[in-house]
Amino acid sequence: MSNDSTSTILAVTQDSDLRMVLERALKRDRAYRLSIVSTGREALSRLESHDVDLVICDSDGAGDQKSVLLAKVRLSHPRLPRVIVASQRSLGEADKLARDSAAYLFLTKPVVVSQVKLAVKRALELTELSRRHRIVTRELHLSVDDDLFDENRRLSVSGGISKFERLVYASPKMADVVSKAKTAATTEMPVLITGETGTGKELLAKAIHFNSDRADSPLHIQNCGGIDETTLRAELFGHLAGAIPGIAAERLGLFRAADGGTVFLDEISEVSMTFQAALLRLLQEGEVKPVGSDEVYHADVRIIAATNKPLDEMVARGEFRKDLYYRLNGFSLTIPPLRERREDVSALAEFFLEKYAGVIGRRVLGFTSEVLAILSRHRFPGNVRELENEVQRMVAVAEQGGYISERHLSPELEKLRFAETLPQGLEITGGTLKEMVEEMEARIVESTLARHQWNQTQAAQDLGLSRVGLANKIKRYGLAEKAL
Ligand SMILES: Nc1ncnc2c1ncn2[C@@H]1O[C@H](COP(=O)(O)OP(=O)(O)O)[C@@H](O)[C@H]1O
Ligand SMILES: [Mg+2]
Structure with a gap:
């Protein structure tokens, strides 16, 4: 693709009438860049050196170089739409050409300006639509692509980037988690997923469900945090008519609704002791007792629970039932925070770039290496969710057909631009460790101040110091604003 919003159209013809029509149709339109050559050979060299979005090939003249050209293009640029133009007397040849080259469209001479305009517009739309379609399909239907589950082929998926359902990763740590998750998927055991917020716990739970024997049965998701005890119990275990004030109708509850399937319980650390007891009965006996009911029902559900607090510590402090913890912890999966698996950052960034560019229909070519470097330095307290946002x-503010560069970064990440320049030229040698550390500290404080034009409030905030703390350091190191 060309590196701006214009599309490049390469036409191969020796017919001066056709040339004129093409020029009239496309030359003045700033959305297109038209390049006309007269032989198949010229066309090939043009394709090698330029980004081309569409090929228009006249089947008349210059022998069978055309079929060579189109056959080559079909292999080298499979997604490039090919339009064939033929005269009445060469229809037979052109027909064969169109088939051999898997042409998108076949026009017969004499072609008119509006016909060319429309054909070109539609062909380019097709390219864009199929590009978006590929992204969407990849997101929704990865499980269809059974290749992806073949361990031997895993590394061959676009340069070390792997996927488990919608989970994208490149790090050995995630590969380890995914391999355990795949094993968990083949069993009926409960799964406990631990990880900071935004690390992909819910995505992993879904991947496990959709790779288990229960994939054709429902998966229900319930967040147990920030919801009151009665509502949560009614939601999951159901209730009789009138059992909950204000709710007249009877409710089945997610556990029974998901019979044969899976229930994902997010923020499991937040549930009360009463709830824990009820959940334990479900896990041990498959029993579900709706709120306000004396009757006991049975449900066959698999539980996948997630927590961002360490449950084992809560058990040790007596805040979570030990027996329930052991039950839930059939399989224990821990997703490391993003900052502990930096290899995933660029893989995820590229994935989200394609996803959101597709969503808003913007052509964004990629990230500059500076941006990728900054992203991989950031600590991402909000993990993958933060990176995704x-x-x-950045995709929303990027220019059509351009790269995402440092000026598209959010102010928070932009700060890290300068962090990069610090270690360079920092040749601190000789002296004790304490002296070298102080020297380094002095330079960091100084460069932070310089960055904020010596606005001490802002610099202190950046450095995580109080105003007084910063003033002390300035004094101690004898720092002063340098005249420019
Ligand atoms: N490995 C990953 N690949 C692709 N998207 C991910 C990955 N991990 C997290 N995400 C995305 O990040 C966001 C947060 O993930 P989520 O599963 O809700 O995290 P958690 O449940 O741990 O808070 C979601 O939009 C999810 O699609
Ligand atoms: Mg979540």
Whole structure:
């Protein structure tokens, strides 16, 4: 693709009438860049050196170089739409050409300006639509692509980037988690997923469900945090008519609704002791007792629970039932925070770039290496969710057909631009460790101040110091604003 919003159209013809029509149709339109050559050979060299979005090939003249050209293009640029133009007397040849080259469209001479305009517009739309379609399909239907589950082929998926359902990763740590998750998927055991917020716990739970024997049965998701005890119990275990004030109708409850399937319980650390007892009965006996009911029902559900608090510590402090913890912990999966698996950052960034560019229909070519470097330095307290939001934002402000560069970064990440320049030129040698550390500290404080034009409030905030703390350091190191 060309590196701006114009599309490049390469036409191969020796017919001066056709040339004229093409020029009239496309030359003045700033959306297109038209390049006309007269032989198949010229066309090939043009394709090698330029990004071309569409090929228009006249089947008349210059012998069978055309079929060579089109056959080559079909292999080298499979997604490039090919339009064949033929005169009445060469229809037979052109027909064969169109088939051999899997042409998108076949026009017969004499062609008129509006016909060319429309054909070109539609062909380019097709390319864009199929590009978006590929992204969407990849997101929704990865499980269809059984290749992806073949361990031997895993590394061959676009340069070390792997997928488990919608989970994208490149790090050995995630590969380890995914391999355990795949094993968990083949069993009926409960699964406990631990990880900071935004690390992909819910995505992993879904991947496990959709790779288990229960995939054709429902998966229900319930967040157990920030919801009151009665509502939560009614939601999951159901209730009789009138058992809950204000709710007249009877409710089945998610556990029974998901019979044969899976229930994902997010933020399991937040549930009360009463709830824990009820959940334990479900796990041990498959029993479900609706709120306000004396009757006991049975449900065959698999539980996948997630927590961002360490449950084992809560058990040790007596805040979570030990027996329930052991039950839930049939399989224990821990997703490391993003900052502990930096290899995933660029893989995820590229994935989200394609996703959001597709969503808003913008052509974004990629990230500059500076941006990728900054992203891989950031600590991402909000983990993958934060990275996803950041990329979504950057795609929204990027220019059509351009790269995402440092000026598209959010102010928070932009700060890290300068962090990069610090270690360079920092040749601190000789002296004790304490002296070298102080020297380094002095330079960091100084460069932070310089960055904020010596606004001490802002610099202190950046450095995580109080105003007084910063003033002390300035004094101690004898720092002063340098005249420019
Ligand atoms: N490995 C991953 N690949 C692709 N998207 C991911 C990955 N991990 C997280 N995400 C995305 O990040 C966001 C947060 O993930 P989520 O599963 O809700 O995290 P958690 O449940 O741990 O808070 C979601 O939009 C999810 O699609
Ligand atoms: Mg979540």
